[in-house]
Amino acid sequence: MNGPAAPAGARVSDRRSRANAFAARARRDFPALQQEVGGKPLVYLDNAASTQKPDAVIDAIADYYRHDHANVHRGMHELARRATEAYEGARRKVARFLGAADPAEVVWTRGTTEAINLVASAWGHTFLREGDEIVLSTQEHHSNLVPWQLAAARAGARLRYLELDDEGRLLLDRLPELLSPRTGMVALSHVSNALGTVNPVAEIAEQVHAAGALLLVDGAQGAPHLPIDVAALGCDFYAASGHKMCGPTGIGALWARRELLEQMEPYQGGGEMISVVERDYSTWAEVPHKFEAGTPNVAGAVGMGAAADYLTGIGHAALAEHERTVLEYALDRLAAVDGIRLFGPPADERCGVVSFLLDHAHAHDVATILDADGVAVRAGHHCAQLVMKHFGVAATSRASFYLYNGTEDVDRLVEGLDRVKAIFG
Amino acid sequence: MTEIALSSLYQQLILEHYRKPRNKGVLPGATVEVHMANPVCGDEIRLHLQLDGEERVQAATFIGQGCSISQASVSMMTVRLKGKTLDEALALAERFTEMMHGSREAARDRKLGELRALQGVSKFPVRIKCALLGFDALQEAAKRVRSQADSPAGG
């Protein structure tokens, strides 16, 4: 409060230097980021595909295997007890991370894809009937489309689509027309992996429930970036992947309302998921175990629990502010690149992702040239072919940011694009 | 990846074919037409061949879209195919594939003509598929032509 207010420019540069200090601090936690690619420090901008792992996660997995591993739930010995505690302890951590009051509402899966398949299959089998409708959007990742296509084909149900506007937002004013007493499920992403669009889940949930339908949220890109509170979001299912939020691959979580899990038929049969097995029938274990057939990915669960703790330690507010600063800087700098086409909504409606195309240079060539400069981006359809069709393109290049990226990383990206232009003109 | 690898990947000749593809367009009266896509990256081409009674390529054209490597490669391939028999064309595909897999001897083979400009792709494993897209279409086209020839007449 002393002296005149700083000019806006100075505040922006303060925020940027804070963001760079934040990123530099975070980077120290990630051993894979301490390397050079193409003779330059690696700039990793492929976080929407998968994030790097901090020591805290790598160590938690290694420690588990070094000291505590056994099969879970069945054993009468010390290591079995420790492994079970590690596995169930990780479930409590992830439940807390998702804002779920009851850890029994968290089912371990291989990732978001399996979580959605579980719902499409088990909920579909139990509830979906001929003539029912499932509402999806053209923003969805293939993993939130194909399982519903399969379920709809099995049940004789019909898929309906919410379309996008020119900036990649859901056309929500069309939602009421799509909802009807026939609607069983609405399945939408929290954050689009191809565009970064953040969807207003709570608002959607209200409309969906008013129509008597359920809402599944594909949180693969939401959980890594946004504070998640499934109760406040008001959804019925929330799916997330460990590897997109600093955790290991091969593990993910499905949160679902308990009474739904209790009503749904099992997804797979096997050990762990039963109570009593007779010759011709079996009875099911309590939720969530009813949905966890076979020896689970215990180390993966431990790793995802450690990742949830790591991100909680960073703090969601700090993370959000950091990412906003870097994203705004990226959108500003990229918009100034000659011959670039940017996809997606403005910074305040998106998180962490910038999809773009350059005149004259194909997305793959852009990625190859950036890679030669040590800048890792992704090129392709990003498993979102309906998004590509919406914009009439076959592929885009995509840079996606996380806690360890600063504005200097954006500078390296833009320098790389200058190089692309020098080659492709 | 080194500077040298990058500049050998994006040779002028490749960029030229990418900007001004040869033989781009449909071919009315084509003997065979094959669509080939790389589902991973979305690159695609449609190859049209017109063959005479001796299986000799009278004309080869393509339409398609994708990265510089896939489009330049198929453009160069169509130039090279003209006047060749299917057997010669398949031998060319084989030679090109060997070059992609790092054979120096194949990379010196004059039969490849301008296609030799693509030898730098062999140092970029993820891009080899791009360079082979046109040749995959060619091999599929040959297969179709021959299975038609084998099948009983009238079908």
Ligand SMILES: Cc1ncc(COP(=O)(O)O)c(C=O)c1O
């Ligand atoms: C929005 C979205 N949904 C679903 C998935 C699938 O996640 P996973 O491959 O971890 O199952 C991804 C990741 O690719 C994604 O970005």
